[in-house]
Amino acid sequence: MKTSNEALMLPKTDIALNVHQLRQILQLSHALDEVGNPAQTVHRMARALEEIIPCMKCYVWLHDPDTQLLWTYADERLHSHKADEILAGRAFLEKQRLHLSHPPEEALIHPTFDRLHAAELGHFLAQPIHKADGTVIGIMQLMNSRVHPFSASVLDVLSEWALLAGARLHNILRLKQWQQAFATFSETISRILDTRDYITSGHSRRVTLYAMELSRQMNLSPAQKKVLRLAALLHDIGKLGIPELILLQKRRPNEDEYEIMRRHVNITRQVLQGVHFPEEIKEVVDIAAMHHEKFDGSGYPLGKKGDQIPLGARILAVCDTFDALSSRRPYAERQPFAHIVNLMDKETGAAFEPFIIYHFKNLPLGNLIRILEHGHEDHINIGDVRFLNQFTINDYMQAHREPDDNNRALTERFDYYYSRGYRV
Numbered sequence: 001m002k003t004s005n006e007a008l009m010l011p012k013t014d015i016a017l018n019v020h021q022l023r024q025i026l027q028l029s030h031a032l033d034e035v036g037n038p039a040q041t042v043h044r045m046a047r048a049l050e051e052i053i054p055c056m057k058c059y060v061w062l063h064d065p066d067t068q069l070l071w072t073y074a075d076e077r078l079h080s081h082k083a084d085e086i087l088a089g090r091a092f093l094e095k096q097r098l099h100l101s102h103p104p105e106e107a108l109i110h111p112t113f114d115r116l117h118a119a120e121l122g123h124f125l126a127q128p129i130h131k132a133d134g135t136v137i138g139i140m141q142l143m144n145s146r147v148h149p150f151s152a153s154v155l156d157v158l159s160e161w162a163l164l165a166g167a168r169l170h171n172i173l174r175l176k177q178w179q180q181a182f183a184t185f186s187e188t189i190s191r192i193l194d195t196r197d198y199i200t201s202g203h204s205r206r207v208t209l210y211a212m213e214l215s216r217q218m219n220l221s222p223a224q225k226k227v228l229r230l231a232a233l234l235h236d237i238g239k240l241g242i243p244e245l246i247l248l249q250k251r252r253p254n255e256d257e258y259e260i261m262r263r264h265v266n267i268t269r270q271v272l273q274g275v276h277f278p279e280e281i282k283e284v285v286d287i288a289a290m291h292h293e294k295f296d297g298s299g300y301p302l303g304k305k306g307d308q309i310p311l312g313a314r315i316l317a318v319c320d321t322f323d324a325l326s327s328r329r330p331y332a333e334r335q336p337f338a339h340i341v342n343l344m345d346k347e348t349g350a351a352f353e354p355f356i357i358y359h360f361k362n363l364p365l366g367n368l369i370r371i372l373e374h375g376h377e378d379h380i381n382i383g384d385v386r387f388l389n390q391f392t393i394n395d396y397m398q399a400h401r402e403p404d405d406n407n408r409a410l411t412e413r414f415d416y417y418y419s420r421g422y423r424v
């Protein structure tokens with residue numbers, strides 16, 4: 001007869017929850033509640049399941065309705081397969097659990113499942129994850145060695161998890177789709193803007209790329225980058241309210257016309273205020289509408305200065321001016337690069353914040369050329385980009401001031417791309 005202690009002990013392959021595993025269950029719920037990156041959710045879900053269910057390895061697959069592929073996240077990258085290419089795909093296609101004690105040797109278990117583990121593999125379990133209406137949206141795949149079969153209680157727990165996970169994952173994926181819809185819609189509006197204004201063609205896109213380059217250099221947080229990117233894409237949306245007769249003329253605007261042009265920032269604010277931005281990206285409105293404010297308070301429309309201007313708007317001011325000065329126009333070539341940097345130096349402390357200019361002048365030249373030549377990347381030699389990325393704007397200016405045999409290659413290669421003409 002078994003002692004009471006022995007009776008309470010479950011076989012090694014069964015679920016016997018300890019504090020650590022209970023914590024993992026809570027973390028798994030938390031992973032599913034987090035509104036974030038589905039790839040990270042899938043990864044965390046698989047790791048948490050490995051802690052809770054006695055198994056050798058666990059993967060979670062999700063179905064992408066656009067590509068019709070099953071994808072998973074492992075070894076820090078996404079892996080996608082057609083359902084009929086992987087063993088777990090059978091559970092997806094047949095919409096029911098697949099439980100094998102001897103998986104066929106030729107079957108693709110997982111793209112990262114190594115041979116060492118494959119030799120030990122005995123039991124294979126693929127549990128469909130489905131929404132309440134029965135639609136299968138993914139698969140939980142668990143594996144165990146030959147001597148450790150999955151118990152009935154493990155199968156029960158997994159079925160329950162599949163229901164819970166299905167509902168939550170579906171919400172995460174749906175939210176992600178809405179976020180993508182919003183992001184691509186913003187990009188489309190930005191492209192409309194760039195298409196209409198053929199004089200500064202591609203301006204919003206390049207300003208966005210400069211802003212992202214600068215935000216990397218300044219080590220901004222992902223949240224700050226997200227807001228800045230959106231503000232950069234939409235900063236000149238107010239130009240849609242400026243008559244083409246004034247916006248698209250091939251000469252400098254006179255004072256009256258300039259006054260009308262300046263209204264675009266107020267229109268940007270009005271337009272963006274009409275968008276119901278979630279709390280965490282609300283600053284988009286101020287950043288976009290304040291990109292013509294100057295650090296010393298001499299800008300427009302509000303004449304704010306220093307910290308009264310959001311950091312994102314202070315960054316945009318630098319990117320916006322640099323692009324305006326360095327753009328090719330249908331009627332004029334670019335101004336010489338060194339001349340532009342000198343102009344920006346003169347405005348440091350006046351129009352621009354010195355700290356931002358410091359970082360701006362540390363931008364790598366290869367990445368800078370890629371942005372300057374955005375839309376013509378096919379004609380840029382990747383070796384030249386790598387070479388130029390060893391140097392910064394500061395290095396260029398130094399080489400320009402004191403040219404010698406050592407630094408000539410740097411200025412020549414940069415100037416070749418900066419000054420080449422290919423307009424048709």
Ligand SMILES: [Fe+2]
Pocket residue numbers: 235236264291292320
């Ligand atoms: Fe502007």
Ligand SMILES: [Fe+2]
Pocket residue numbers: 203207235236320
């Ligand atoms: Fe602009």
